[in-house]
Structures are given as structure tokens and as C-alpha cells.
Amino acid sequence: MSLDDLQDDVQGEYSDLDGELSVGTDRETRNELAMLLAALDTDDPDELVRRGVHMLFQSAVETGNLDFHLRTEYDVTYDEYLSGMTFEEMAGGADLPQTGTGDPDDRRYQF
Template identity: 70%
Template sequence: MSLDDLKDDVEANYTDLGESLDVDLDRETRNELAMLVAAMEPDDVGELVRRAVHMQFQTAVETGNLDFHLRNAYDVTYDEYLSGMTFEEMTGGQFPQQQQKDDRRYQF
């Protein structure tokens, strides 16, 4: 799979999700959500669910978990998705070379 496949899948999933989502809650999730509603007192319970999705996404990005899954499924990273081009396309297939050490600059 490729960057183009990922873009197509994201667009298709976005369309499929629509504006609302019915989610079945298991006992543990319902209990945890009830505790958060009691503590946070949101105007809308949906707001807590939206925050949870944002937190899950941010955590997946920060820990590299999203990149791991994207690399396995599409052979790209989130940064490549955001830029719209793969690392190879950005660099012409060349990996950055370590600069040669120039110890002479410290000689007097």
C-alpha cells in the first residue's frame, strides 16, 4: 500500500463516519464515562467522547504508535501523510549522510 492508498482510505472513512456515531458501551466504558460526566460536568456527554478521541489520537502520534501502524499498513508515516510526499520523494531517495569529521579546525 502507499501514501495514495492512505489518503483514499482516510477520505472514505471520513465520509463513512458522517456527522454522528452510535457507539455501544460496555459496562467498564459506561462506568468510566459516568465518572467523567460526574467530575467534569460537561454540557454534552458527546464532548467528553470527542475529547477522548483527540487524546487517543495525540497519544498515538506522540508515542509513535500511529507511525508504527501506518508503516505496517501503508509503508508511510504520519509526517509523510501530512506533507503529501514520502521521504524518498522529498530527498530523491538519498538518506542524509553524516558530515565528515574535520578535526583540523581545532588545530593551532
Template identity: 65%
Template sequence: MSLDDLNDDVTDAYGALDEELTVSLDRETRNELALLETALEPEETDELVRRAIHMLFQSTIDTGKLDFQLRTAYDVTYDEYLSGMTFEEMTGADQYPAMDDERRYQF
């Protein structure tokens, strides 16, 4: 295969993407998807989209961005979400009564 064949295949895949996907793609995304489809030869373009979502998800977890977003919006981390308990619930820190500073050192 030559570079020209690759360009032809990418162009064909690029043109076919409108028929296969119901999402709107900008020019750069469509070109990248067409090249990936040509190079990786998945059975369906949907498989590449699924892989991309999985990779984005894993990358977001690995970099801490998911935890940051979850902490900002919901005050939990991904691990807390998976376990179904907050860190305070896991460690028992929420079981103790609040400290009363006025009576803290009284016996």
C-alpha cells in the same frame, strides 16, 4: 458535596448514557464515562467522546504507534502523510537511477 452525592450523580449519568449515545459500551467504559461526565460537567457527553478521541489520537502519535501502523499497512509515516510526500521524495533519493553493481566501478 459528598461522596454520596457524587455516587448519585455518577449513577444518574450512567443511566442516561443509553439515551445519548448510539455506541455500545461495556460496563467499565460506561462507568468511566459517567464519572468523567459528573466530574468535568461538559455541556454534552459528545464533548467527552470528542476529547477522548483527540487524546487517543495524540497519544497514538506521541508513542509512535500511529507511525508503526501506517508504516506496516501503507509504508508511510504520519509526517509523510501530512506533507503529501514520502521521505525518498522529500530528499530526492528516488531521482537517481538504480545502481548497476556489475558496471559500478567502470569508467
């Protein structure tokens, strides 16, 4: 898979979320949600679900877990997804122009 495949899949998943998100819960989840509703002084469980998704996403990014799964499935990282280019494309890959002089002082900046 590739960066384009990942972008297509993210757009498809986002489109599928257009309706209301209905999540079934077990007893433990309901207890934890009730505790959070009480402690955070809110009556909106949907808001806590949104916060939970944000926290899970942030944790996955910070620990490298998201990059691991993206690399495994799509052979890209989250940074590559955000930039729209792979690191190889950013650095010019193997397609860097070479000078015919072979001068070791002739260095090119690569990002």
C-alpha cells in the same frame, strides 16, 4: 500499500462518519463515562467521546504507535501523510542529478 492508498482510505472513513456516531458501551465504559461527566462538569457525553478520540490520537502520534501502524499497513509515516510526499521523494531519492566531475566538494543540499 502507499501514501495514495492511505489518503483514499482516510477520506473514505471520514465520509462514512457523516451520520451520528453510535457507539455501544459496556458497564465499565458507562461507569467511566459517568465519572468523567461528573468530574468535568458537563452533560454532553458526545463531547467526552470527541475529547477521548483526540487524546487517543495525540498519544498514538507522540508514542510512535501511529507511525508503526501506518508503516506496517501503508509503508508511510504520519509526517509523510501530512506533507503528501514520502521522505524518499522529499530527499530526491535515487533520482538526484549527479555531476560528471566526481568532485567531493560538490555537495548538494538534501531535505
